[in-house]
Amino acid sequence: MYNTRKLTEDLFWVGANDRKIALFESVYPVPTGVSYNSYLLMDEKTVLLDTVDKSVNHQFMENIAHVLNGRTLDYMIINHMEPDHCAEIPTIVAKYPNVKIVCNAKIQTMIKQFFDFDLDENQYIIVKEGDTLNTGKHNLTFVFAPMVHWPEVMVTYDTTDKILFSADAFGAFGAIDGNIFADEVDWEHRYMDEARRYYTNIVGKYGAQVQALLKKASGIEIKMICPLHGYVWRKNLELFIDKYSKWSSYTPEINSVLITYASVYGGTQNAAEILASKLAQNGVKDIKMYDASVTHSSYIVSDAFKYSHIVVASTTYNNGIFVSMENLLHDIVAHNLQNRKFAIIENGSWAPVSGKLIKEQLAKLKNTEILETGVSFKSAIKENKEEELENLAKVIVASM
Ligand code: FEO
Numbered sequence: 593m594y595n596t597r598k599l600t601e602d603l604f605w606v607g608a609n610d611r612k613i614a615l616f617e618s619v620y621p622v623p624t625g626v627s628y629n630s631y632l633l634m635d636e637k638t639v640l641l642d643t644v645d646k647s648v649n650h651q652f653m654e655n656i657a658h659v660l661n662g663r664t665l666d667y668m669i670i671n672h673m674e675p676d677h678c679a680e681i682p683t684i685v686a687k688y689p690n691v692k693i694v695c696n697a698k699i700q701t702m703i704k705q706f707f708d709f710d711l712d713e714n715q716y717i718i719v720k721e722g723d724t725l726n727t728g729k730h731n732l733t734f735v736f737a738p739m740v741h742w743p744e745v746m747v748t749y750d751t752t753d754k755i756l757f758s759a760d761a762f763g764a765f766g767a768i769d770g771n772i773f774a775d776e777v778d779w780e781h782r783y784m785d786e787a788r789r790y791y792t793n794i795v796g797k798y799g800a801q802v803q804a805l806l807k808k809a810s811g812i813e814i815k816m817i818c819p820l821h822g823y824v825w826r827k828n829l830e831l832f833i834d835k836y837s838k839w840s841s842y843t844p845e846i847n848s849v850l851i852t853y854a855s856v857y858g859g860t861q862n863a864a865e866i867l868a869s870k871l872a873q874n875g876v877k878d879i880k881m882y883d884a885s886v887t888h889s890s891y892i893v894s895d896a897f898k899y900s901h902i903v904v905a906s907t908t909y910n911n912g913i914f915v916s917m918e919n920l921l922h923d924i925v926a927h928n929l930q931n932r933k934f935a936i937i938e939n940g941s942w943a944p945v946s947g948k949l950i951k952e953q954l955a956k957l958k959n960t961e962i963l964e965t966g967v968s969f970k971s972a973i974k975e976n977k978e979e980e981l982e983n984l985a986k987v988i989v990a991s992m
Contacts, residue, residue, distance in 0.1 A: 594658035595651060597772040599816070599824060600753055602634045602729070606655035608648035609767035616765065617676075620793055620890045624786070625767035628652075628676060629820050631757060632659050633750075636728025637666040640691075641748060641757050642820060643680035652680060653687070664688055667717075667727065670695040671759045672745050673702035677820050682709045692717055694725060696736065698744035724751070735808055737761065739801040741794055747805070754815040761805060762832055764822030765790045774823035780831070787822065787832070789894035791839050796897060796927040802840035806833070842930035842959075844900035847992050851881040852892050853905035853937075854917035859972045860939045863981065864905045866973060867937070870985035876992070885916040889923045896924055901933045901988055904950050908940030913949050921953040930958040933991055935984060936966040944968055963987055 597605040611625035628644035630652060638660060644652045656665070665688040670678060681703065685691060694717045695703070717725070719734045726732075730752040737745045741760050748757040764787035771777050795802060817825040817832070825832060838845055849871055855861035861883065868879050880899065882892050884906075896902055906917040913921065934954050938947030947968055954962055965987040967980045 594654045596655045596659055599631070599772070599818070600755075603753070603755070604632045604634065604659045605772055605824065606630050606632045606640075606652065606659055607644055607768075608651035608655070610645065610647050611767050613647065617794075620765070620789075621888050622765050624765065626765055627768045627821055629818065629822075629824075630677075631818055632656060633727065633730060634659065634663075635730050638663055639667040639669060639727050639732070640665055640684065641669045641818075642671055642677045642759075643668075643684060645676040646679040649680055649683060653683065656684075665691045667692050667694050667725070669725075669732070669748055669757075670699050670703070671748060671757060672742060672820065673699055673706065674742055674760075675706070678703075678706065682707050685709050685711060691715070694719060696720070696734070696744065696746055699746075702744055719746075735805075737801070737805045739798040740805055741798060749812060754813050755818060756809065756812075756814045756816070757818045758820075760794060760820055761802065762817050762822075762825065762836070763787075763790055763794075763819040766822060768823060772824055773827075774825050774832075775827040777823065779823065783822065784835075785894070788835070788839065788898065789890055790821065791836070792894045792897045792927060793890045796839065796893070796929075799840040799842055799928065799930075802836060806837060806840065809833075839897055842897070842928075844931070845898045846878060847900045848878045848880075849876055849901045849903060849988060850892075850895050850899035851879065851903040851905065852884050852917070852920065853881070854884045854907060854914035854920075855905075855939075856907055856909070856914065859969075860905050860907045860937065863937050863939065863967065863969065863973050863977070864903070866978065867903060867905075867981050867985055870982050871988060874985050874989045876989060884920045885914075889920045892920055893923050893927055893929075896929055896932070901935070901992065903935045903937065903988070904954070905937035906939070906946040906950060908938065908944045908946040911943065911945060913946045913953075917946075917950070921950065925953055925956050928958075930960060932957065933961045933963060933988075935963045935988055937984075938966070938968045939970070941971045944970060961991075963991060
């Protein structure tokens with residue numbers, strides 16, 4: 593049974609939700625599922641914008657057939673070739689064999705890498721930056737957005753209705769729960785954190801490229817944003833655009849402290865807890881703390897993009913950083929975090945070395961300061977170390 597949404601007089605959401613998926617991209621937990629958005633424009637020509645993941649194939653094909661209502665599909669625009677959006681290209685070509693695929697040259701190369709279907713070369717319309725496709729009432733312009741978040745990505749702008757089909761940009765984890773527009777839900781409370789976790793983990797590495805896309809977008813009037821995941825935006829667009837501006841420029845959202853620790857028997861956790869209390873006593877608000885061995889690194893990476901100051905506390909293990917913290921630091925470095933202040937707490941019952949090794953990892957981050965004051969201890973916090981933690985809290989507060 594179809595499940596579509598009417599977005600404008602002639603634009604329809606024909607996507608679907610997956611709430612069974614455990615790990616998006618086989619990496620990221622998605623406890624509230626994910627939506628794969630696809631859009632169908634019913635103009636003089638019919639135009640499908642991107643497809644969906646193979647897991648929701650059945651719903652998707654029913655949705656399209658319902659909206660087309662007996663008409664054929666004239667164009668399929670492909671903005672992004674990651675399989676969570678392109679998997680159903682062969683199914684569409686099989687069902688609508690006269691469809692013309694509108695894409696750029698890199699996308700065409702990837703289509704041929706992924707799939708084996710036969711399509712006449714004249715069924716491809718290869719576009720360049722700024723090219724326009726007229727579909728009757730609508731003019732669709734193509735704007736390239738390389739590395740947001742693959743090299744072939746482009747976005748499509750409907751100059752008639754001022755709608756931006758933004759590919760992965762402005763997406764979020766989480767299925768769409770009935771409502772379709774972000775202004776119909778308590779988005780800031782229910783979805784902001786998941787939008788940040790989506791952005792930082794999926795696209796976070798490519799801040800410069802997102803900035804380039806935002807610059808291009810700033811020159812055009814946008815009334816609606818239709819992303820490939822999550823809700824559609826038609827009101828208060830500045831809220832989300834401002835967040836993207838901050839995230840892509842690696843600007844902290846709040847001046848506060850994120851503490852993350854890796855602890856085997858509780859000694860390192862105790863140090864982290866004591867420091868958190870002392871920071872609070874020194875006036876720091878909204879402190880956040882994670883056990884890196886318990887919480888998936890994607891949540892901690894996300895908050896690392898939010899907070900101005902980050903404390904990393906780890907025990908020494910196998911003469912290295914404890915494995916869960918090592919994994920987290922690898923993720924933070926891989927996602928290109930910048931403009932932060934770090935402090936380090938190390939533990940080790942006979943030869944603590946984790947602090948030195950953490951510092952080596954953090955030194956890879958741009959525009960990042962590692963506070964000279966840290967705390968090194970063996971096994972458990974004793975009275976003299978409590979003073980050092982008090983001092984560390986004061987140094988952190990002074991640097992805020
Ligand atoms: Fe949602 Fe880059 O795919």
